[in-house]
Amino acid sequence: xxxxxxxxxxxxxxxxxxxxxxxxxxxxxxxxxxxxxxxxxxxxxxxxxxxxxxxxxxxxxxxxxxxxxxxxxxxxxxxxxxxxxxxxxxxxxxxxxxxxxxxxxxxxxxxxxxxxxxxxxxxxxxxxxxxxxxxxxxxxxxxxxxxxxxxxxxxxxxxxxxxxxxxxxxxxxxxxxxxxxxxxxxxxxxxxxxxxxxxxxxxxxxxxxxxxxxxxxxxxxxxxxxxxxxxxxxxxxxxxxxxxxxxxxxxxxxxxxxxxxxxxxxxxxxxxxxxxxxxxxxxxxxxxxxxxxxxxxxxxxxxxxxxxxxxxxxxxxxxxxxxxxxxxxxxxxxxxxxxxxxxxxxxxxxxxxxxxxxxxxxxxxxxxxxxxxxxxxxxxxxxxxxxxxxxxxxxxxxxxxxxxxxxxxxxxxxxxxxxxxxxxxxxxxxxxxxxxxxxxxxxxxxxxxxxxxxxxxxxxxxxxxxxxxxxxxxxxxxxxxxxxxx
Numbered sequence: 228x229x230x231x232x233x234x235x236x237x238x239x240x241x242x243x244x245x246x247x248x249x250x251x252x253x254x255x256x257x258x259x260x261x262x263x264x265x266x267x268x269x270x271x272x273x274x275x276x277x278x279x280x281x282x283x284x285x286x287x288x289x290x291x292x293x294x295x296x297x298x299x300x301x302x303x304x305x306x307x308x309x310x311x312x313x314x315x316x317x318x319x320x321x322x323x324x325x326x327x328x329x330x331x332x333x334x335x336x337x338x339x340x341x342x343x344x345x346x347x348x349x350x351x352x353x354x355x356x357x358x359x360x361x362x363x364x365x366x367x368x369x370x371x372x373x374x375x376x377x378x379x380x381x382x383x384x385x386x387x388x389x390x391x392x393x394x395x396x397x398x399x400x401x402x403x404x405x406x407x408x409x410x411x412x413x414x415x416x417x418x419x420x421x422x423x424x425x426x427x428x429x430x431x432x433x434x435x436x437x438x439x440x441x442x443x444x445x446x447x448x449x450x451x452x453x454x455x456x457x458x459x460x461x462x463x464x465x466x467x468x469x470x471x472x473x474x475x476x477x478x479x480x481x482x483x484x485x486x487x488x489x490x491x492x493x494x495x496x497x498x499x500x501x502x503x504x505x506x507x508x509x510x511x512x513x514x515x516x517x518x519x520x521x522x523x524x525x526x527x528x529x530x531x532x533x534x535x536x537x538x539x540x541x542x543x544x545x546x547x548x549x550x551x552x553x554x555x556x557x558x559x560x561x562x563x564x565x566x567x568x569x570x571x572x573x574x575x576x577x578x579x580x581x582x583x584x585x586x587x588x589x590x591x592x593x594x595x596x597x598x599x600x601x602x603x604x605x606x607x608x609x610x611x612x613x614x615x616x617x618x619x620x621x622x623x624x625x626x627x628x629x630x631x632x633x634x635x636x637x638x639x640x641x642x643x644x645x646x647x648x649x650x651x652x653x654x655x656x657x658x659x660x661x662x663x664x665x666x667x668x669x670x671x672x673x674x675x676x677x678x679x680x681x682x683x684x685x686x687x688x689x690x691x692x693x694x695x696x697x698x699x700x701x702x703x704x705x706x707x708x709x710x711x712x713x
Contacts (some may be wrong), residue, residue: 396449399442400431508578510571513564516557517546630705634697637690640683644672 404427411423411430418426431439514522521542528538546554638646648668652659 394453396446396453399439399446402442402445403431403434403439509575510568513561513568516554516561519557519560520546520549520554632701634694634701637687637694640680640687641672643686643690644668644675644683648672 404424407427407430408423411426412418415423415426521539524542524545525538528541533541645668648671649664652664652667
């Protein structure tokens with residue numbers, strides 16, 4: 228830096244040296260010294276004569292070489308400044324964030340303090356209420372409630388255990404199948420379940436009444452025993468219900484009696500402590516002659532700076548010492564006010580009686596309305612019950628009147644198609660659900676063409692014609708039988 232400062236404009240005016248070779252060596256040494264000084268950031272020693280002569284004798288080209296490191300140094304300083312500015316910005320941002328965080332924390336602490344304060348107040352209020360409740364007399368019933376297990380729970384326990392007596396007895400055909408199954412299986416070892424069941428069904432139809440008799444007798448005996456067990460259980464259940472109801476009624480009555488006693492005791496205690504509320508419409512009782520005189524005299528005595536006790540004492544003494552003539556005006560005033568009060572009381576009592584009568588009428592009307600509504604509901608219930616009974620009776624009569632020889636209505640085209648479709652699907656898919664089967668059958672029916680549907684419709688029409696012919700024959704037979712009976 229010192230070497231650069233030494234250079235002056237006079238050095239450019241001096242003549243250049245023609246010997247360039249030694250100058251190159253000197254300039255190299257001078258440039259190395261200047262670079263060393265710049266890198267070390269230290270000012271060089273006082274310039275010697277040789278150095279000055281070298282600077283004066285140096286050409287313009289080495290000056291450009293010295294300016295390059297200076298530019299590099301300036302650019303490095305600029306970079307450092309930029310980095311420092313960025314760091315400062317980051318620190319400012321962090322500072323702002325920390326300040327915001329601290330503010331939020333302070334708010335949270337303040338809210339928590341408020342909540343704790345409110346909780347403390349609430350706890351104090353609760354403690355005060357608790358103390359009040361503790362002072363009050365509590366209703367403690369001395370009824371022993373019967374611990375009776377509910378009927379539903381008992382039924383569930385019995386169902387879980389699974390009593391053999393309660394099981395419905397199997398029909399005679401099922402028992403006969405169990406006995407004959409092994410024999411049929413030995414005769415037809417390759418037969419499947421369906422085929423064996425078909426064979427057994429045919430055998431049962433062809434079996435005689437004597438062969439069926441032991442199975443039917445056994446079934447009847449088991450059925451009677453089963454019905455007896457069920458009837459016994461039903462009766463026991465009804466008896467238990469009645470017992471539970473009686474227990475409930477007894478406990479309710481005991482509780483009611485105890486509560487009424489408790490209520491009477493509490494009312495007595497409250498009447499001692501709390502005064503009855505006065506009716507604001509009720510007329511006030513009139514003052515006596517002495518009180519009218521004392522009210523008139525009180526103003527003058529208070530003006531003389533007398534106490535209330537002194538005023539009462541003086542007024543009493545004066546009233547005692549007064550003559551009948553002096554008392555007469557006050558007594559007349561009191562008499563007039565009493566008459567007025569008696570009239571007002573009569574009016575008040577009359578109004579009260581009218582109000583009570585109106586209330587009674589309203590209550591009676593409400594009771595009548597409630598009774599009327601209850602009767603209407605009862606009538607509706609009876610009507611519905613009668614309708615249900617009649618419908619049930621009609622259905623039973625229809626079932627009884629249905630002739631087993633009467634020909635049954637034929638199946639529709641869709642039902643005929645569904646029967647065959649079901650068989651095919653059951654063969655293809657062995658463990659298929661009934662719901663999925665129905666869905667697949669309906670889909671197949673929808674996919675059918677008109678020509679394919681016509682086939683099934685024709686089959687249904689044929690069945691319908693056959694049904695009509697059978698019905699005609701049946702009706703003729705019924706008519707002939709009725710004529711013979713008549």
